[in-house]
Amino acid sequence: MTETKRTGEPLLHVEHLTKEFPVEAGVFASRMNKKRVHAVEDVSFDIYPGETFGLVGESGCGKSTTGRTIMRLTNPTAGKVIFDGKDVAKMNKRELKEMRRNMQFIFQDPYASLNPRMTIGEIVSEPLQIHGVMKDQKERIEYVRSLLDIVGLNPEHINRYPHEFSGGQRQRVGIARAFALKPKLIICDEPVSALDVSIQAQVLNLLSDLQKEYGTAYLFIAHDLSVVQHISDRVAVMYLGHMMEDSDWKTLYAEPHHPYTQALLSAVPIPDPDVQHARKRIILSGDVPSPIDPPAGCPFHERCPIAKEQCSKGEMPELREVKPGHFCACHFAAPNPIKGSSVEL
Amino acid sequence: MARKKNDNWVELKDQPVPEGSHLLEVDDLKMYFHTQDGVVKAVDGVSYTLDRGETLGVVGESGSGKSVTSLTIMGLIDMPPGKIEGGDVRYRGKSLLAMSEREMEHVRGNDIAMIFQDPMTSLNPVYTIGRQLGEGLRLHRGYSKEQARERSIELLKMVGIPNAEQRVKDYPHEFSGGMRQRVMIAMALACDPDILIADEPTTALDVTIQAQIIELMKSMQEKNGNAIIMITHDLGVVADVADKIMVMYAGSPVEFGTAEEIFYSASHPYTWGLIRSIPKQVEDKKESLTPIKGNPPSLVNAPKGCSFAPRCPYAKDICHQKKPEPTYVGEGHYTKCHFATEPGFIEKNAPATSRTKSAKGGE
Numbered sequence: 001m002t003e004t005k006r007t008g009e010p011l012l013h014v015e016h017l018t019k020e021f022p023v024e025a026g027v028f029a030s031r032m033n034k035k036r037v038h039a040v041e042d043v044s045f046d047i048y049p050g051e052t053f054g055l056v057g058e059s060g061c062g063k064s065t066t067g068r069t070i071m072r073l074t075n076p077t078a079g080k081v082i083f084d085g086k087d088v089a090k091m092n093k094r095e096l097k098e099m100r101r102n103m104q105f106i107f108q109d110p111y112a113s114l115n116p117r118m119t120i121g122e123i124v125s126e127p128l129q130i131h132g133v134m135k136d137q138k139e140r141i142e143y144v145r146s147l148l149d150i151v152g153l154n155p156e157h158i159n160r161y162p163h164e165f166s167g168g169q170r171q172r173v174g175i176a177r178a179f180a181l182k183p184k185l186i187i188c189d190e191p192v193s194a195l196d197v198s199i200q201a202q203v204l205n206l207l208s209d210l211q212k213e214y215g216t217a218y219l220f221i222a223h224d225l226s227v228v229q230h231i232s233d234r235v236a237v238m239y240l241g242h243m244m245e246d247s248d249w250k251t252l253y254a255e256p257h258h259p260y261t262q263a264l265l266s267a268v269p270i271p272d273p274d275v276q277h278a279r280k281r282i283i284l285s286g287d288v289p290s291p292i293d294p295p296a297g298c299p300f301h302e303r304c305p306i307a308k309e310q311c312s313k314g315e316m317p318e319l320r321e322v323k324p325g326h327f328c329a330c331h332f333a334a335p336n337p338i339k340g341s342s343v344e345l
Numbered sequence: 346m347a348r349k350k351n352d353n354w355v356e357l358k359d360q361p362v363p364e365g366s367h368l369l370e371v372d373d374l375k376m377y378f379h380t381q382d383g384v385v386k387a388v389d390g391v392s393y394t395l396d397r398g399e400t401l402g403v404v405g406e407s408g409s410g411k412s413v414t415s416l417t418i419m420g421l422i423d424m425p426p427g428k429i430e431g432g433d434v435r436y437r438g439k440s441l442l443a444m445s446e447r448e449m450e451h452v453r454g455n456d457i458a459m460i461f462q463d464p465m466t467s468l469n470p471v472y473t474i475g476r477q478l479g480e481g482l483r484l485h486r487g488y489s490k491e492q493a494r495e496r497s498i499e500l501l502k503m504v505g506i507p508n509a510e511q512r513v514k515d516y517p518h519e520f521s522g523g524m525r526q527r528v529m530i531a532m533a534l535a536c537d538p539d540i541l542i543a544d545e546p547t548t549a550l551d552v553t554i555q556a557q558i559i560e561l562m563k564s565m566q567e568k569n570g571n572a573i574i575m576i577t578h579d580l581g582v583v584a585d586v587a588d589k590i591m592v593m594y595a596g597s598p599v600e601f602g603t604a605e606e607i608f609y610s611a612s613h614p615y616t617w618g619l620i621r622s623i624p625k626q627v628e629d630k631k632e633s634l635t636p637i638k639g640n641p642p643s644l645v646n647a648p649k650g651c652s653f654a655p656r657c658p659y660a661k662d663i664c665h666q667k668k669p670e671p672t673y674v675g676e677g678h679y680t681k682c683h684f685a686t687e688p689g690f691i692e693k694n695a696p697a698t699s700r701t702k703s704a705k706g707g708e
Contacts, residue, residue, distance in 0.1 A: 058551035166640050196406035197578065201622035201636030208633065223551065230624035230631060267556035269581030271623055272699050273604050276584045283560055284553045287521045 010046035017043045017079035019069050038291050039065040041241040052218040054232030062241040063221045067187045104178040108190035110170035114162040120173045121158035127180045151176045168199035187219045225268050237261045240299040247326040255335040257328040260300045363438035367394035374432035376417045383645040387413040389596035400573040402587030410596040411576045415542045420449045455485040458533035462545035464525035468517040475513035481535045500531040523554035542574045592616050595652035602678035609700050612680040612691050615653045620696050
């Protein structure tokens with residue numbers, strides 16, 4: 001499934017994407033204060049039509065900023081974002097609007113991302129209005145009702161307001177809105193992390209069903225590794241703004257080549273006491289360093305159990321292809337590099 | 346500010362657990378909230394027992410009453426709107442619900458301590474870490490400022506905060522989320538409590554930090570022998586730490602048993618639903634998830650029969666009519682389902698576990 005899809009032109013090509021924020025806001029801040037938050041540093045990846053690309057990492061690793069920069073909700077500091085053959089970073093306002101017909105967003109918080117003063121019918125039909133699709137009102141209402149039905153909401157509720165719905169139902173409204181224009185790519189930023197497990201499973205199944213039906217590609221951003229594994233064809237791991245590893249999901253979970261990926265996988269508790277008690281965990285010491293003053297060399301070297309002297313010097317190790325289609329940014333990239341413990345599946 | 350320790354107070358912690366009872370006994374506890382919309386039955390008949398050195402995992406979705414149960418035990422629910430409609434909580438044989446506020450002040454922090462979910466808001470931003478850590482010691486133990494400071498430094502070292510002598514003077518905003526949660530644990534353990542209630546202690550934290558905090562709680566328990574009540578929605582966390590598990594739904598437990606029983610011989614359709622809902626780590630092929638249909642019921646107009654019946658794929662007429670009573674399917678393992686004793690019901694419908702799979706593979 002994974003291998004066969006990656007042929008032809010990528011739908012989205014991200015190359016050396018970098019995003020920095022000034023530490024202080026204001027007109028003169030950038031001149032007065034040279035400090036920068038290095039949110040995204042030199043990130044490159046491709047998404048092919050119809051595939052799900054999972055982006056995981058801990059909070060503050062830049063995964064959400066990557067998603068927002070791709071859609072140009074913030075402007076990139078450097079780098080290229082080629083969507084459907086055009087560079088998003090160079091688009092003017094009109095081209096951007098046109099591009100966003102094909103690239104939509106699903107937000108994390110179903111409570112904050114729906115306007116409380118609009119009915120769910122208005123919310124779902126807003127993208128149609130903005131892009132001038134389906135000018136006939138009757139036709140549009142019919143279409144919105146069918147969309148609500150597809151995402152598992154009662155079409156009769158078209159005139160209700162968001163507060164009348166539960167969290168999971170609101171997320172369904174957000175999904176209907178994102179699918180209204182039948183986009184080619186949807187950026188899902190933590191779409192299920194605010195939901196309870198039983199509801200989370202409903203939404204994940206809905207996303208996979210819609211993908212099968214419409215062939216939409218997803219950039220799926222989440223911190224929950226099991227959720228990402230479940231939904232993704234390809235998974236990339238970020239740490240402190242850098243891409244650490246990028247591979248198809250099977251290899252990444254079975255044979256992580258980066259010590260950070262291995263540690264991250266081993267930290268996820270498995271809901272099976274036999275398995276959980278039998279495996280040896282890698283407990284990383286310390287916290288993620290500050291992105292304002294990132295360490296020299298590999299950003300992970302301070303917490304890495306296998307770091308050697310060269311890791312703390314010079315540049316970040318290059319993201320190199322360790323196996324066909326498997327990229328890893330570590331000097332000592334090897335299958336399960338931290339020895340004496342293995343990530344049990 | 347807090348009063349000094351009352352000298353006439355007999356330390357509950359030093360008293361033996363009465364013959365035939367447990368360290369903590371929660372007996373058919375009911376906590377209802379009287380609101381404008383009606384009576385919210387937040388906790389509706391919760392019972393369990395806990396002994397020293399044990400960890401009880403309380404699992405459930407949001408609104409299932411898992412937090413309110415522990416807040417009621419701690420006497421932290423405002424009454425009104427809350428009202429205890431029945432049941433009892435006994436700690437070392439003494440009823441906590443019958444205690445005066447003055448008496449509860451001795452229990453809180455000293456005998457039973459609590460860690461909250463959000464480390465960002467549960468520390469006071471205008472006091473130093475040292476002062477907040479020492480507050481319980483000065484109150485319960487009558488420590489001087491100097492003694493409290495020294496003990497605070499020890500506690501910070503114990504929970505693995507580097508450079509504790511300096512950090513004790515810092516304010517909460519100077520700590521990261523994981524470090525604040527360590528401070529919360531240090532604070533909870535300051536007076537060496539019998540019972541530590543941890544309400545979603547790692548939900549706001551990243552997985553690598555979560556692993557650190559869980560290891561810390563385990564090693565502290567090994568050292569101090571305290572009991573832990575771990576409230577969480579994450580089945581992975583309970584699989585890691587819990588000896589016993591209570592699965593809650595709509596204000597009451599639907600299944601209770603040892604960790605083994607809940608994970609390998611679960612007998613309630615809701616527990617099955619939870620287990621099926623979580624994405625499994627698989628090696629080769631992905632199976633689609635089996636979610637639980639629908640949404641949790643409102644606690645104001647709770648269903649007449651079994652609270653899970655509207656979402657249960659196996660529900661029959663009786664489920665909508667009559668509330669199920671606890672049925673024992675093993676010693677200490679009960680389930681609130683009408684069909685638990687029906688032959689073949691569990692065998693036919695329970696999800697496959699790693700144990701059943703390996704047993705099948707061996708055949």
